[in-house]
Amino acid sequence: MLKILSARQIKSLEESYLEEKGILSLELMETAAEAFCQWYMQNFSRRQDIAIFCGTGNNGGDGIAIARLLSRQGYPVCVYTLGDAKDGTADYNSNLNILPTNIVNKPFSNIDWERFRCHVIIDAMLGIGLNKPLEGKYLDAVKKLNSQKTMRIAVDMPTGLPSDKLVDGEAFQAHYTVTFQTPKLSALFPEHAAYVGDLVVKDIGIDGKYFNGYESSRYFVEEKDILERHKIFHKASHKGDFGKVLLVGGSKGKLGAIMLSAKAALRTGSGLISTFVPGFGLPIMQSSIHEVMVETCTGNDILDSAPENLDRFDTIAIGPGMGTDEKTAEALKNILESYKGKMVIDADALNIIAKRKDLKELITSQMILTPHLKEFERMVGDDVKYPEGRIEKALEFSQTYGCVLILKGLHSLITTPAGIQYFNPTGSQFLATGGTGDVLTGVVASYLGQGYSVENAALCGVYHHGLAGQLAGEDQRRGTIASDVIEKIPETYKNLGLS
């Protein structure tokens, strides 16, 4: 896990790290520049001309060091500077002094934009030192650079993006942001996706113990965190070990939702899947998914009653395609009151709960709720448009009701009642298609059925779902559909070296 710190905390952390290690800030800048260049060289060719735009703070210092290192490796670089070296930080100037003279270093104001050509723009103008909205030449530069039809890469933070809050005005629009040691909170806001692009986190050697003294309950999940949370099944495992899952949902015109959840749970590794659907769904379910058992409620069209003997199941997920009829709400209430095992609550189950205070009071620590932003807004009855407020609201909700909350979207946020908030690293815009939320419900339910804790099921479920979305998107691009995501779930295990 990478602890997410504020810009102020990062500066203080850096100081104590340097002091304890007895190294100079200039050396850390060199490490950061090397980390950036290592990533750059793995991804871009020497045939692409690079223009590095530098401020005169330490972000600019990184940029000058990157220019030297890339040039030494045979990459064609030019430097364009905003600001005056006499205002530069000590480390900026130290790097400027050793910039090889064969590298063009021009003031930004001297650029002839009619003749300006490059393949890659690197933004090292401002990083976490941003302290006011952009204006003047920084604003001009960002506007000009955003309008270039080239690859754009930001060093540490896109210029203009504050580290901890929503952008005010303009900011550099990067295709990639290569950040150091740990992501900055605002780089994870979905609202900032167009500025951050793909986020790359590079280790610069400040290990976990230096983060201990800094208070934060927000973390960025890494692959290794997921690996250590998975259960390992042995050769003689019985199908019962992989869990008996019940999925409740479906209504006329929306039976597909519960089918997607069921298939996803199977592909995630569930042993036995049962579904509980309105009567009309029985022949459809049975002819579509042969591995799934089907039970029906009393009504033909809507879900109007609860299944018998709920204790037969290791876990229950409820909501996909279920509808919000009053009788359905009563069936939901019945299940929430009588089932004592772990549950996933999604979609229409959330929409019903949002309107019923008595049902909200039935939420327990055994439950994972999986709202997208609109569903969450309905549940909290507040505007959740602003990310800082939304993250706080998620915490408040999880602590008030004692449940795990998965707030879905780019970098889905998993909040536990203990007050920990995890940002998920996997996912892709190709998941933004109908039914992928139903897939997530099936994946998370499957892990609950396999005996994972609510926290681990949420973390592993969201991670694998996002990774399956990435893998499906690589093949299918904007043509990705929820069923493609399901088919890629097994490959996520292969990807992580799991059986």
Ligand SMILES: NC(=O)C1=CN([C@@H]2O[C@H](COP(=O)(O)OP(=O)(O)OC[C@H]3O[C@@H](n4cnc5c(N)ncnc54)[C@H](OP(=O)(O)O)[C@@H]3O)[C@@H](O)[C@H]2O)[C@@H](O)CC1
């Ligand atoms: N921390 C780490 O782990 C490591 C950090 N490293 C690097 O250091 C970077 C942080 O460097 P930094 O602190 O020098 O800040 P930076 O972003 O260069 O900007 C400061 C300058 O900008 C100015 N300024 C501010 N806002 C402005 C605006 N809107 N418009 C115009 N000017 C504005 C401000 O001027 P002021 O307003 O204070 O007079 C000041 O001069 C960090 O992002 C990373 O790249 C790595 O080298 C090593 C590991």
Ligand SMILES: Nc1ncnc2c1ncn2[C@@H]1O[C@H](COP(=O)(O)OP(=O)(O)O)[C@@H](O)[C@H]1O
């Ligand atoms: N741009 C995106 N980047 C990453 N993940 C996304 C993106 N858009 C959607 N997702 C993911 O796709 C799923 C969509 O869920 P949801 O909105 O409930 O869809 P549906 O109701 O159609 O099933 C969530 O897991 C969400 O995190």
Ligand SMILES: [K+]
């Ligand atoms: K930058």
